[in-house]
Structure formats: structure tokens, C-alpha cells
Amino acid sequence: MGATASGPDARANVTMDAAERIATDAKADAAVDTVEGIAADMKALSHPSRRQFCIAGGAAIVLAGTAALGQMTHQQADAVYVRPPGAESEASLLAKCDRCERCVQACPYDLVQPRPLSFDIPTVGTPEIVYKAGFCDFCMECVRVCPTGALSWDAPTVSDIGTAKVIKDACVAWAWEGCRVCVDVCPVEGALTLDERGRPQVNETLCNGCGLCELECPAPSLRAYDAAAAEKGIYVVSRESAAAAQPGALTTEQFETGRFVRAEGGLR
Amino acid sequence: MNRMRYLRIGIAAAILVAVFACAIAHVSIGTLCALCPVGFAEIVVASGSLPWELLPGVVAVLAVVFLLGRVFCSWVCPTSLLKNVFGGKTPRGLTGRSGSCAGCGLGADPNEGRIRNSLAAQGIVLVVLLVVSFIVHFPVFCLLCPIGLVFGTLFAVSRMFVTWQPGWELIVFPAILVLELFVLRRWCSAICPLGFFFGLAAKARSRVGFLPGVRVRAASCKHAEGCDVCTATCPENICAATATARDMEDCTLCFDCREHCPSSAITMKPDFATSKAKRSVDCSDDRDH
Secondary structure (H helix, E strand, C coil), rough: CCCCCHHHHHHHHHHHHHHHHHHHHHHHHHHHCCCHHHHHHHHHHEEEECCHHHHHHHHHHHHHHHHHHHHHHHHHHHHHCCCCEEEECHHHHHHHHHHHCCCHHHHHCCCEEEEECCHHHCCCCEEEEEECCCCCCCCCHHHHEEEEEEEECCCCHHCCCCCCCCCCCCCCCCCCCCCCCCHHHHHCCCCHHHHHHHHEECCCCCCCCCCCHHHHHHHHHHCCCCCCCCCCEEEECCCCEEEHHHHCCHHHHHHHCCEEEEEHHHCC | CCCHHHHHEEEEEHHHHHHHHHHHHHHCCCHHHCCCCHHHHHHHHHCCCCCHHHHHHHHHHHHHHHHHCHHHHHHHCCCCHHHHHHHCCCCCCCCCCCCCCCCCCCCCCCCCCCCCCHHHHHHHHHHHHHHHHHHHHHCCCHHCHHHHHHHHHHHHHHHHHHCCCCEEEEEEHHHHHHHHHHHCCCCCHHHHHHHHHHHHHHHHHHHHHHCCEECCCCCCCCCCCCCHHHHHCCCCCCCCCCCCHHHHCCCCCCHHHHCCCCCCCCCCCCCHHHHHCCCHHHHHCCCCC
16 A cells, blocks of 8 residues: 655645546547547557567567477477367368367267377367277267367268277287187278188278277287287277378387378378 | 455356366366457468357457456456466555555556556567468467466366376476466566457447446545555556546456445446546557556
8 A cells, every 4th residue: 555645735736636637538538439539549559669569579479489389390290190070181170279178078988188288289289089988989079069160070081080000919819819809899890800810900991990999909908018019909090190001900110100190192 | 355356266266167077077168268269360360261150259258348348357267367366466465465556655646657458569469470370370379378278287187087198288388377477477468369359349348438347436435535445456556546448448347446445435337427527538648658
């Protein structure tokens, strides 16, 4: 609290000030809502003071810096992720998504998750599919609630979010025969079959990336832990990824190096 | 004491809790980002398409600001929540915070020396970020927006419960938030591009004049006797007694002044006579120098 000064002088000043203020206000009042009033506002907007300019300039430099850094890491990473149905392409999703997380909230199976902060900075918070708690039954809740058009009904991915890839050195059936869990759970007729040696093989044109095989794969519980091999014997990857571009089953190394990397000449 | 502050903390926190609960209950209300005018503008320039479904929410928020004033800033924004919980506004509050007021003193008009919200600075930030978004093809500000970072942290926690893998954002997001809110203290008043839209809505609102807002009963106000309680409590350092229409544009209707006014001189009633006398167009004489 201020108000340390007192005495008749100060009080007289107050009255003077008040009188002046009322007079100026009354004068100014006449100009209210006139063109000059609005023009004055616009003038104040277009001629900021030096201090305002410094603040805004500083903030703008930081913004531009973040954007440049983001753009750089994004190009460098050139990554692809398994996105929810309706994502047209990485570029279109990134341009339209404002990370409102409505799709994340809408997904009844906790599949759609915000991307964590990674080297690919601009993708943080955008939706990706994580088959940890469920699989996609294409209920389309995420597409229905998306307010920005980042997930749209027109995109080819509304019925196809990726393709499953068998990992040779992690799949139990590749080592010993007998395991057919993924083939049994696969909801798409003919997408997963057993070859003549009892190993699962993916028909990549039929597979829609629902992820039930990845979710149910029992490899982690059937094998001893091996840091060199992938955890599960089958994973869903983006169709634009380098992993998807290689035919047939993959080694753990092929899978891990190509999972989130865009295939040569892939769609941007 | 500070009933209004606790009420504001309660409401803003309730919104965060509701959003988090909806993530668990699978109700897609979305975060505040689904109502964001800046996000809307960024998506338009970054993608070259109009996100029609965002429009109703954006218009609704601007309409609320037009009708009620910048209530979003003090009652809804998670940024204010953090500031209300941890402090961090320079001259603020009778209790706990600094409690001093720069321009106070008998015979002085605190509004003269007040640091005002700078629509110009916010406007420059907005323009730059739209240009940058256009160039890099993604909404840039979403990476830095304190509101987005608060929700980002929240959703990183909810993601952790599904994947059991904590991400770096759990550390990085709060760190950026601290930088923005407690180091760059002028964030809300001079940088926040959302504030530019709200500032415009508030400007339009002050031209209408009779909409409800903080007003002072001249008969009971003790400003002339040296009382500056409203200025000391106001987060924007507005002296309600001498505030012009331009000063009231910065008011976020937090009601701290109303709560602390020793003579209960502050009302919310639309008072045509007072508002008429108080209206002025001193916006050209921007005293934020």
C-alpha cells in the first residue's frame, strides 16, 4: 500500500487531477466510436514502442528458432509412425493437428496416444497408435471427433493404418514351430496364414494393421529375455516405412532400423 | 483471505482434472486447444485448408470474451492457475506477494505508470508465427504454448499409464513452462498471441461500454484519501477508481479488487452513467513506454 504522502497540497492535487480527468474524458467521449478513434487504435498497433518491439522481436526470434530447429529435426528424422485411421500423410497430419488430444480421449481402447518428445520435435503430442492396451477395430471414433481435419474420412488410411511384419528371430514359430496365436486371432480372413513350415506369413495387401497379432503375440512370455531380439514376434509398422518396404519376414535389426524410417521414395 | 484466488485455482484446476478424467473415461471433450483462435489461424496458414469444425469453439470463446471480458485469462487459462498457485506476477496481492504498487502514492494516478497489455507486441508475435507456420507447414506455436505444454504434460502422464515408458516431455515441458511464466514475466501481457485475439475482443467490448464489468461507486471509493488497495491486488495493476476504458480492457475479471476493497465500492453492475463518463479514446496515447 502506498499513500504515505498527506496534507492539503496533495489532496488539492487529487481534486485537480480528477477535474482534469473528467474534462478530458468528456472531450474524448465525443470522439468515441468515430473513425478517428478506431484509426488511433490501429496507429497504436502499427507503431509499437521500442520496448514493445524488443519484446515482440525477441519472442519472434525464439519462435522462428524453434520452428527452424523443429523443421531441421523433422527433415533429419524423416520418420513415419503408425497413425490413427484417416491420417492422409505425415505432412498433412502435422500441418493440421493442433494437439487438442480429442482422438486420444475418444479411443475406447487407449490405442491412440500422443507422441512423446523425441528427436523429431514437431511431432510431439500428435496422435500415434500404440498397441499396448488394445487393437484397432476401426470404430472411427478418432476420425469422428477430430475437429481439424487432420484425421479425415477421405484418406485411404480410414480402413488401413499399416501392415504387420513378422520378426524372424523373435517369432516363436520361426524357432520351434507350433505357435499359431497370431494366425488364430487375426480378424481378417487370409491376412495371416502359416507357410508350409508352420511359420506365420503376412498377406500385406489384406492386412489392415489392426494390431491384434502384435497385442496377443506370446513371444515375450515364451522366450527367455534377449536384448538382441525384438520383444514380440510380430509388429505393425507404417506402410511408408523402410521396414514395410522389405518383403517377407524381417530380422530384428531390419525391423529396428526401418520401423520409423521413411522408405526410399515414400509418399511424404 | 484470498477467497477469489482459491476459487480461481479451483475452477482452472477442475478444468484440468476434467480433461484428464475424460481421457480415462473416453469422453472426447478435448483440451482447450480445440477452442484456440491461434491454433485455428496456424492450421489455416500451415495446411491451406479451413478446419471448419474448430470454428464454433473459437467463435464461442471470442464471444465469451466479448460479453464477459477476458475471463478466460484469470479463470480458465492453466497459465494463470500456475501463477496463482506459485506466485510469479511482479507487483501482486496484498498478502504473500510483494504487495507494493509502483505508481501508488497520494495524488498519483496508478494507471498513469501502469505497464499495459501490449496488443502491438502480441500482434507482432502472432504475425511472425503465422509466417513461420506457413513456411514450415506445421503450427509452430503449439510447440511452445504454455496452455499446450500444461495439457501436454497431463497427457504425457496419461500416456505413461498405458505404455509404462516415461517420456522426456515429463521433464522438458515443465522446464519450458517455468521459463515462460516465471522468467519471462511479460508473457501474458506482451507475448501471448491468444491475448491479441482477446485484446481485440476486449477492445470491441469496451466500445459497447454498457456490458458488465468492474465499476466503482464514486460515493464510497476512498482513492482520493489515498487508498490504493485495488491497484495493489490487481494482477494488471489497474486502479479501478481512475481506470479509463483502455485500462479496463486489460481487466481479467478476477475480482480480487472487489474482494479486498475496504469500502466495498466495486460493483459489477452495468452502470450507464459511469460507463459513459469513463469512456475515452486514449488508446492512441499508449503509455506503455
